[in-house]
Each structure stands twice: as structure tokens, then as C-alpha cells.
Amino acid sequence: MFGIVRPCSHRLGESLKAEWMAHLCGLCLALRRDHGQFARIVTNYDGLLISVLTEAQVGAVGESRRTAGPCALRGMRTASVAQGEGARLSAAVSLVLASAKVRDHVADRDGLLARRPVAAAARRVAASWGRAGAHSGSAVGFDTGVLVDAVDRQVGIETLAGPGTPILTVTEPTETATAAAFAHTAVLAGRAGNAEPLAEVGRLFGRLAHLLDAVEDREADARTGAWNPLTATGTSLTEARRLADDALHGIRLALWEAEFRDGRLVHLLLAHELRRSVDRAFGSGPACAVHQPGPGAPYLPGGHLPPKPKEPRGFLPGCGMFLLLCCTCQMCCASDYEGPWSRKKREGCCGNCDCDCPCDGCDGCDGCDGCDCCCPCDGC
Numbered sequence: 001m002f003g004i005v006r007p008c009s010h011r012l013g014e015s016l017k018a019e020w021m022a023h024l025c026g027l028c029l030a031l032r033r034d035h036g037q038f039a040r041i042v043t044n045y046d047g048l049l050i051s052v053l054t055e056a057q058v059g060a061v062g063e064s065r066r067t068a069g070p071c072a073l074r075g076m077r078t079a080s081v082a083q084g085e086g087a088r089l090s091a092a093v094s095l096v097l098a099s100a101k102v103r104d105h106v107a108d109r110d111g112l113l114a115r116r117p118v119a120a121a122a123r124r125v126a127a128s129w130g131r132a133g134a135h136s137g138s139a140v141g142f143d144t145g146v147l148v149d150a151v152d153r154q155v156g157i158e159t160l161a162g163p164g165t166p167i168l169t170v171t172e173p174t175e176t177a178t179a180a181a182f183a184h185t186a187v188l189a190g191r192a193g194n195a196e197p198l199a200e201v202g203r204l205f206g207r208l209a210h211l212l213d214a215v216e217d218r219e220a221d222a223r224t225g226a227w228n229p230l231t232a233t234g235t236s237l238t239e240a241r242r243l244a245d246d247a248l249h250g251i252r253l254a255l256w257e258a259e260f261r262d263g264r265l266v267h268l269l270l271a272h273e274l275r276r277s278v279d280r281a282f283g284s285g286p287a288c289a290v291h292q293p294g295p296g297a298p299y300l301p302g303g304h305l306p307p308k309p310k311e312p313r314g315f316l317p318g319c320g321m322f323l324l325l326c327c328t329c330q331m332c333c334a335s336d337y338e339g340p341w342s343r344k345k346r347e348g349c350c351g352n353c354d355c356d357c358p359c360d361g362c363d364g365c366d367g368c369d370g371c372d373c374c375c376p377c378d379g380c
Contacts, residue, residue, distance in 0.1 A: 003045030004212050004277045005269050012268070018080075019265050022065065023048040023055070023090075026082030029068060030091040035132045039091075042098035042129070046209065047090045050185055052265055053198065054086025057189035059261035085140045085188045093181045095133030096144045100151035102126040107155075108226075142184045150177035158227060163234040167243065170229045171210040178206030191259060200254040201270065204247040208274065211244050212281040237282070244278045310343040 009017045027048045031039040055064055066083050070076040103126045105113050112118045130148070137144040150173035161170055182202025186194035214229045215237065221228035230240060251270055260266060313321060322340035338344070 003047070004209055004281075005045050005049065005273050006277070007269060007273045011272070016265055016268060019060075020048075020052075020269075022080055023051040023082045023087070025068060025071075025079060026051055026087040027090045027094065029081060030083070030087040031094070034088070034091060034136055035095065035129075038125075039095065039129065039132065042094045044094055044098075046205075047094040047097075049205075049269065050090040050093060050181055051082050051086040052269065053182060053185040054084075054089070054188050055082060056260045056263050056266045057185065057191050057194060057258075086185065088136055089140050089142055089181070089184060089188065092133045092136035092140070092142060092144060093147065095129045095136065096147045097151075097177075099126040099129035099133060100148070102129070104151075104155075140184075140188060142181070146180045147177045150174065158229070158232070161229070161232050163232075165233045167211075167229060167233050167235040167240070168207070170233060171207045174210045175203040175206040178209070179203040194258045197254040197257040201251050201258070204250045204254070205270070205274075208244055208247045208278065211240050211247075212277060215240055215281045241278075241282055244282070248275055248278060310338075312342050313340065 007020060012020055024043070024045075028040050028043045031043060058064070064082060064084050064086075065080045068079050068081045070078055102122050105111075106119050106122050106126070109119070113122055133147075134144045154173040157170055157173065179199040179202040182205070183195045183199035186192060186198050210229070217226075218228055218230055218237075220226075222231065229235070230237070251274065255263075255267065255270060319340075321338075325337060325340055
């Protein structure tokens with residue numbers, strides 16, 4: 001799983017959590033239905049925003065949902081999941097961008113991809129995902145060529161970027177790609193007037209995604225010598241934070257101009273949770289009283305010592321466990337799972353919870369009641 005918008009169920013509440021999971025499962029099942037079991041590995045939190053935006057504009061009408069069969073990650077229960085053009089567009093965008101990401105890692109010879117047999121297999125997978133994404137995109141009237149072009153231009157821009165290059169020059173291809181995908185949800189929903197404001201939302205969301213990824217990877221990239229846009233252009237964290245805050249405000253302004261039939265989940269994800277994602281990336285977010293233990297606590301509750309860490313798996317056993325986790329969707333939907341190689345606990349949907357409210361009984365943001373961020377003045 002990857003993505004910058006990772007909401008916590010304690011903030012979503014029961015009703016909005018059910019909606020969010022409907023879109024997450026809908027994206028996962030759309031990938032499986034149209035492209036096979038292995039394609040589900042590209043399920044991601046940000047991709048489902050496209051499905052959320054589409055449904056928010058048309059409403060959750062009967063044909064937009066279906067009842068999915070029992071899933072082990074839902075305790076073998078059925079569930080209502082999103083379907084239709086929004087989910088298919090989410091799947092297409094996720095596949096094309098995942099294909100580009102794999103090709104980028106192959107070109108950089110990252111990790112196991114430095115080995116020729118592994119790199120060759122990865123190239124075949126990336127090519128297959130790219131073709132599948134283009135086919136799914138065309139089925140809903142979306143030309144994925146704009147995404148491929150953005151990725152290709154990104155490589156050239158990064159090659160030429162250096163000290164003094166504006167950071168927004170580096171983020172432009174990502175902005176263009178996400179703007180096109182978000183704007184197409186207005187086409188699918190039959191709301192032409194929403195295309196322009198949603199393109200602006202997508203453009204600024206793409207900027208944030210690029211900036212936050214650079215901020216989070218900055219130290220690791222410095223250790224490994226990997227290319228980082230902030231380091232390469234000499235952009236300070238202060239300037240990156242200013243740009244991130246400007247993007248957040250711009251997204252709120254653009255959302256104010258768009259018309260939704262039911263915009264509660266969109267508002268919560270793109271106004272509230274996106275702000276928390278920025279705070280988390282820059283280290284200014286609140287700690288979660290529900291999921292995170294106190295710093296440096298040597299004992300578990302009750303005075304017991306924590307369990308001894310498990311020995312890491314070898315390469316081949318880790319590969320087998322990786323495939324098992326992917327095929328059972330545990331990497332996508334489980335609340336936590338064991339890392340395939342490290343055997344360390346990895347968090348799922350609620351793993352990055354940063355909420356400071358231990359209650360689980362609220363229904364999230366209900367429209368604009370008591371909310372001070374749904375208005376473009378940003379201060380009422």
C-alpha cells in the first residue's frame with residue numbers, strides 16, 4: 001500500500017469508514033476483475049480518491065455499489081463495495097502509474113532490480129500493467145497517454161535539475177497527470193462545470209504528493225546517494241512547507257467551487273486528512289493515543305517484557321510470503337501484517353493513525369457543522 005492520504009477509522013467514524021472501505025475494496029476488486037489477481041498489488045490509498053470524487057458528484061445510486069463475496073480480511077463477511085466507471089478509472093490510473101514506478105526502479109537498479117533476471121521480469125510486468133491501464137482508461141474515455149507523457153518528461157526534468165531550479169518545475173509533470181485524472185471524474189459524473197476546479201484540486205494534490213514524498217525520503221536518499229528533488233534543487237524544508245501549506249489552501253478553495261451531491265467523504269479526505277498528512281511528513285502532527293505506545297517504554301502493560309524480535313526470512317521464503325500477502329490482499333487491507341522478509345509488524349489501513357481521540361463513536365465530519373476549513377476564508 002502507498003499513498004499520502006491515510007485516514008484513521010477513529011476519525012472517519014462508522015458511516016464514513018464504511019464508505020471509504022467500499023472504495024478501497026472496489027478499487028482492489030476492479031483490478032482483480034479486469035487485470036488478474038496479481039494486479040491487486042497496485043491498490044493504493046490515493047488512487048481510490050478518484051472513485052470517491054466520482055461518486056461524490058453523482059451520489060451513491062443503486063448501480064454504483066454491489067455486494068462483494070466473503071473476504072478473509074473482512075472476517076469472511078460480505079460487504080458493499082464501489083463499482084462502475086469511477087472504480088475502473090481508479091484502477092487504470094493506478095496501473096499506469098505503478099508501471100511507471102517499476103520502470104523507474106529498474107532504470108535506477110534499485111535493490112533486487114540490479115539483477116538482470118529480476119529486472120527483466122519487472123520490465124515485463126510493467127509493460128503488461130501499462131497496456132492494461134491504457135485499455136481500462138480508454139474504456140471510460142480517459143487517455144492514459146497524458147500520464148505516460150508526464151512520467152517520461154519527469155525523467156528529463158530531473159536529469160537537468162540542479163541548484164537554483166525551481167522545485168515547482170520538478171513537480172509539474174506529477175501535477176499535470178493528477179489534474180487530468182481528477183478532472184475526468186467530472187466527465188464521468190456528467191458535471192462539466194466541475195472539471196476546472198477538480199483539475200486544480202488534482203494539480204495541487206500532485207504537487208503535495210511529490211513534495212511530501214521528497215520530504216519523507218530526504219534523509220534516506222542522503223544516506224544512499226539517491227536523487228532527491230529538495231536536495232538537488234537546494235530547496236529548504238521551510239520553503240517546502242510553505243508550498244505545501246499554499247497547496248492545501250488552494251485545494252480548499254477549489255473544492256469550494258465544485259458541486260457535490262454528497263461531499264462529506266471528499267471534504268474529510270482532502271481538507272482534513274490531507275492537512276494531517278502534511279503535518280505528519282514535516283514532523284508536526286499529533287501522536288495517536290490509540291495505536292502508538294509511549295516513547296521509550298521498555299515494558300508492555302502489566303510489567304511484561306516485549307517479545308523477542310523474530311529472525312528475518314531468507315530471500316526465497318520472503319518471496320513466497322510476499323506473494324501470499326499480495327494474493328490475500330493483506331498488504332492492502334489488513335490492519336497489520338508481518339513483513340515478508342523482515343518479519344516486523346507492518347501497519348495497514350489504520351497503521352499510520354495520528355489521531356489524538358481514543359473514542360470510536362463519532363461519525364466524522366458531518367457536512368460543515370463546526371468545521372472551520374470548508375470555507376475559502378480559512379478562518380471563520
